[in-house]
Amino acid sequence: MRFGLLLRSAATIAMMTSVAPVLAQVEEKTRLEENRENDTQSSELEQVGGRVGAFRVLPRIEAGLLFDDNVYATDGGERSDTIYRVAPSLLLTADTSRYRWDVRAGVEFLEFDKFDDESRTNYGAGTTFRTEVVRDTRLSGRLSYDVDHEDRGSPNALTSNSEPVKYKTFDTGLGFERDVSRILFGVDGGYRKLNFDDVERNNGTIDNNDDRDRSLAQVGGKIGYEFSPGYDFLVRASYDSINYDEASDDLGFDRDSKGFRITGGIGFELTRLLTGEIFAGYLNRNYDDARFQTTKDAIFGAGLIWSPTELTTVRINLDRSIEETVFPGYTGYLNTSSSVRVTHELTRQLTLNGGVNYSKNKYERSIGSTAAARSDDNYGAQASLRYQLNRLLYTSAGYEWISRESNLPASDYGRNKFLITLGAQF
Template sequence: MAGFSQAAEAQTVRSALNQGADSSFARDRNISVRQRPREGYEAIGVPLGAFMAYPKLSLTAEHNDNIYATSTGEIDDMIWRVQPEVNITSNWSRHLLSAYGRATINRFQDFDSEDTEDYALGAAGRLDVLRSATVSAGVDWAQLTEPRTSSSSPIASESPIQYDLTSASLAGVREFNRLKLSARYDYRKYDYEDGRTAGGVVVEQDDRDRDVQAITARADYAVSPATALFLELSKNWREYDLAPPAVTLTRDSEGVQALVGANFELGALTRGEIGVGYISQEFDDPAFNDIDGLGARAQVEWFPTQLTTVTLTGSRTVEDSGIVGSSGYLSTNVGAQVDHELMRNVILTGQVAYGNDDYEGIDREDDRLTAGLSGTYLLNRHVGVTVGYSYFDQDSAGAGGGQDFKVNKVGATLTLQF
């Protein structure tokens, strides 16, 4: 819920800012509305020796006017959602160890074939080797549900597609006065469950099971206390479990990304990072053309006042496709979000985003427009209420089987925390 963050999250933000106070790469002259601690409205937590536990429970009632994300014959329903979670974090002066567990249980009032249960567990740690050097690692496991609005979601399946996602990461950072060097390794494993039609026919999804590995190296150089230039290089490997003759075409690939850009803080008004460069994904199967072009990543925060944060984001990446005949797609996304602290315990949020997915291997191009409004009222440190509206509009061109559809959602969430 916007504005109702755990005390653990606020503690992490403060810790990160304090550690960077004498760094050439600190960007801490402002704290965004979402990150700002709110005295009297933060969770107390449960002491567990050298750790603190922060339990939370969210209860949501939501109306969706197009639960199957179809272009015609839209069907609406009421969804009841329960989300329990607990975050555990160390309270040490150095190093950090944290863990979490959460679940999302959806129950549809009229169409129980859409009912889902998602779960996630994870842990992360940071070792402060030196004042200017850290090593961090994390591992996560989740059982997730692919939303009906996803382009990869098969229309024929009676129930939404579920999948397991296992991920792990290892990273290191070292500062040498004006120079900062960092490296990171990421691993993700996707394991999809087959769907079934209303008649019991299997909707095969095993061809989407894959392992994704990525190595990233980056160098930042501070040209001033408020600006650093960076060069980031990354390499990825995407290996699918099934290969011919089990599937007609293999979607195994290797990719690279090279970005140059700046990380900055212009006075107390603006901070962020902008990078542009080149991306390329080369596929092992000669039937698929390589995907390459301009790569980009950006996030800029603007603070017109201490009570308002405007966040602009953008990206251009190559993503895997779950559509038969398509190797992947070039995804371009831009977005804007405004968070306003109307009162210390009243947070208003508005957001809008646009995305374009250009597919390789099939004649299809999707344009997406999303927007939303929400407001959060914090009654006290234990209870908060959020009401919101969201809009999703997809326009699909070409003969590749995409649909045009719109989805409107309106809902209210009660959050309880300790």
């Protein structure tokens, strides 16, 4: 049955119907380096690691210098700084014909040269698994706990805070898939808990973030039909509930809500050169507070993986979601995001990564709000080179450009980042 291969190749789309998209996203953190799964290295340079039972143990450590010309992501009065970064990590992976099980843990130290209050430590651990319980029946799951900091360029970041907001995320989920002839059935569920720390404002008062603490519970299902070799019709639906720990926020609004999302699309695999899915549908979010209008809209998207040559991979993603906000007078915002990422192996040791992304955040005002109509256009571009010296050592250099254009006064900013990294893997 071809469903398993197709859906794994369109993994990005599968994630779109899980907890993350319907959750009030904390922020989108752009990285100068591609994730490990995007590395296109020769087998002679592949990380070897060690063995502990059924697991391969893959330790790694990175050290680097990052230059940021607008640390606070502000419009005017930009401040630049050099950041020292050290990031050790450990991956344990067991991969057989019947199951795959990954366990990861890592920590990231970011030390700012001039602005000490921006220094932070991020860390986390988690595990994912996927197994074929019996023929054509698969079970998958995830469990993780992470401590991170809100980026200064986040849509919810306040410039009045003296330091980035620290937050904790607990996430778990379970999924089930079954192939029956040319039909695929699947169900999944998940739970995510977010907890935000209070921070001191520049004027010495405290920014209370307890009213941002929340949990999200989600259930979803999908059904697919292979109507022709290489082509599937896929329908996905999900329902979720967001519940805040406090009955109302600092301004007296109840931000609890419920929402659903349904999409239909075509999944395809064309001679393994182009795989993915295009889809369209509808989303809706209804809030408990009568002053918050129901947010609803048509959605559309795509998740494509194109391999024009054996050395080049292009990933294209497009999606739309409803996100939470902390700004008074707004219910939330409708986020439409798109990205194109390219990985090209120049030589067996040298890999080029690049990409562009664009997203539009359209804010929804609450009933009777005097807040100005707000719409943000967010642009980004990244490029990096990674050179694998040998099995143990690699180095990379990257550049990232970020820009936000908003109709809200003093909300525009531009940002340039440069990163040099030396890594060791064992």
